Amino acid sequence: MAKMWIRLKKTLLVRHINRLEYRVQFNESYLPIIKERLDQRTEKKLKRLKQKHQRLLLPLELATLDDDAYQEVMTADQIKRLEDAYAWKKRAVRQSHARAVKRNPDDEKKADVKRDARLKQLEEALDNKKQTLLDKHQRHLEQAVIEANRAAYEAKKAELTAQYQQLQTRLETQDEDRFKRISEKRLKKIEPLNELLETKRAQLLKVLAEDPDTEQRLDKLDEKDVLGIENLTMKFGGLKAVDDLTFNVREGEIFGLIGPNGAGKTTVFNCITQFHRPNAGNMYYRNVNREVVSLNAFKVHDVIKQGIVRTFQNVELIWELSILDNMLVGAHSLYNAGFFTQLLHLNKLKREEAVIHAKAIKILTDLDLIMYKDHHPIGLPYGVLKRIELARTLMTQPNLIILDEPAAGLNDLETRALAETLRKIREEYACTIFLVEHDMQLVMEVCDTICAINFGKKLAIGTPRQIKSNKLVQEAYLGGE
Numbered sequence: 001m002a003k004m005w006i007r008l009k010k011t012l013l014v015r016h017i018n019r020l021e022y023r024v025q026f027n028e029s030y031l032p033i034i035k036e037r038l039d040q041r042t043e044k045k046l047k048r049l050k051q052k053h054q055r056l057l058l059p060l061e062l063a064t065l066d067d068d069a070y071q072e073v074m075t076a077d078q079i080k081r082l083e084d085a086y087a088w089k090k091r092a093v094r095q096s097h098a099r100a101v102k103r104n105p106d107d108e109k110k111a112d113v114k115r116d117a118r119l120k121q122l123e124e125a126l127d128n129k130k131q132t133l134l135d136k137h138q139r140h141l142e143q144a145v146i147e148a149n150r151a152a153y154e155a156k157k158a159e160l161t162a163q164y165q166q167l168q169t170r171l172e173t174q175d176e177d178r179f180k181r182i183s184e185k186r187l188k189k190i191e192p193l194n195e196l197l198e199t200k201r202a203q204l205l206k207v208l209a210e211d212p213d214t215e216q217r218l219d220k221l222d223e224k225d226v227l228g229i230e231n232l233t234m235k236f237g238g239l240k241a242v243d244d245l246t247f248n249v250r251e252g253e254i255f256g257l258i259g260p261n262g263a264g265k266t267t268v269f270n271c272i273t274q275f276h277r278p279n280a281g282n283m284y285y286r287n288v289n290r291e292v293v294s295l296n297a298f299k300v301h302d303v304i305k306q307g308i309v310r311t312f313q314n315v316e317l318i319w320e321l322s323i324l325d326n327m328l329v330g331a332h333s334l335y336n337a338g339f340f341t342q343l344l345h346l347n348k349l350k351r352e353e354a355v356i357h358a359k360a361i362k363i364l365t366d367l368d369l370i371m372y373k374d375h376h377p378i379g380l381p382y383g384v385l386k387r388i389e390l391a392r393t394l395m396t397q398p399n400l401i402i403l404d405e406p407a408a409g410l411n412d413l414e415t416r417a418l419a420e421t422l423r424k425i426r427e428e429y430a431c432t433i434f435l436v437e438h439d440m441q442l443v444m445e446v447c448d449t450i451c452a453i454n455f456g457k458k459l460a461i462g463t464p465r466q467i468k469s470n471k472l473v474q475e476a477y478l479g480g481e
């Protein structure tokens with residue numbers, strides 16, 4: 001009875017803590033979005049004003065030109081058009097001359113004369129038209145008037161520039177004030193939330209300490225570890241796919257599990273995610289609340305709630321959706337607004353969407369995938385799809401990412417890009433990566449720790465260098481050569 005009471009208290013506390021954490025995070029990540037929106041609006045207003053000023057200044061600027069320059073500016077386009085039109089007309093004259101000569105070679109002289117006359121006519125007509133055009137834009141401005149106009153132009157320009165700067169300063173201060181007000185409001189919200197969070201976390205620790213189960217489990221996992229596999233055994237009929245396997249995964253590292261085909265690697269993964277129920281052994285995991293839990297006690301879908309995500313050997317994306325939408329779908333469990341909130345408080349929902357959208361954009365940018373945001377998965381290279389899948393796992397803020405042969409089917413270049421992505425995830429997203437991989441180069445390149453197994457048994461565990469030089473591992477891979 002007491003045990004049940006403790007368990008209930010724990011569940012309620014964890015749920016409360018999760019909600020609080022979400023609200024703190026939401027309030028924090030909403031601020032940069034507000035800032036960006038304010039900036040965009042200001043920029044648009046300023047751009048509009050600048051365009052208006054340019055329209056106002058143009059006639060004044062024209063008035064400062066001397067006659068020749070003015071004529072040239074005003075007539076250049078039209079003269080160009082006239083010249084083009086007359087070039088076509090001359091060409092027609094030459095063509096009809098050529099045809100006439102072909103028809104009557106004897107009359108060539110006569111045709112020549114006719115052509116020359118016609119061309120001369122056209123030339124004169126063009127000159128006349130040009131002249132008329134130039135005359136029309138004759139201003140005969142006195143130098144003094146031009147000087148005066150220039151002064152007027154400069155004065156107006158200075159006036160408009162001042163106006164522009166004034167608006168700019170006004171908008172910027174306005175934005176600053178506004179942003180300050182909003183951030184203060186948000187921060188005021190965050191403060192008590194954080195305080196409450198502290199209290200709740202302390203309460204949880206107390207409850208956990210009361211729980212005899214946790215007490216035992218806490219000893220099972222070193223402070224630095226996120227996952228502990230202890231004497232794991234999994235039999236299929238008479239076959240021991242995993243045989244008394246023990247190893248620990250440290251928090252924040254990239255851990256690689258290697259072994260020849262059929263060594264039992266995938267089976268280990270399947271036991272961790274409770275896809276298979278192991279015959280013997282324990283698996284301990286430190287979840288997002290830093291609570292040590294026994295994975296044996298969970299069902300498959302509950303493992304995900306503990307902050308463990310996995311990708312499979314094939315690509316699992318929704319083909320009808322764009323990459324960005326695929327990311328957003330990956331976050332659906334993050335939406336905190338309940339059904340009625342969704343119905344009644346559209347604003348809250350919109351804000352949540354904005355936060356999640358910004359998060360997707362950040363992840364895609366961090367992992368150099370932003371250029372594919374509006375693409376659909378169809379037609380994208382397999383290596384890119386693999387990386388997008390990895391990016392999507394980050395939407396749910398995982399604690400431990402499990403990858404089954406992420407480099408399978410990738411070419412050298414794609415594998416290198418994947419290695420880069422894995423490193424970035426570890427550095428920037430504070431999570432542990434546990435991968436099974438055949439590609440030795442990738443494993444040696446990215447892993448901090450490697451565990452080699454064969455026939456379900458542990459051969460060796462250590463750094464890439466230690467594993468590379470290990471006799472047992474060499475034998476397993478090279479058949480004792």
Ligand SMILES: Nc1ncnc2c1ncn2[C@@H]1O[C@H](COP(=O)(O)OP(=O)(O)OP(=O)(O)O)[C@@H](O)[C@H]1O
Pocket residue numbers: 236239241259260261262263264265266267268
């Ligand atoms: N569901 C199952 N039923 C029966 N035997 C299984 C099952 N799953 C795996 N096995 C056997 O267990 C052993 C280990 O398989 P597992 O898939 O874990 O190996 P692996 O190391 O992932 O190999 P690979 O490198 O080929 O992916 C193999 O001999 C396999 O045939």
Ligand SMILES: [Mg+2]
Pocket residue numbers: 265266267
């Ligand atoms: Mg496998």
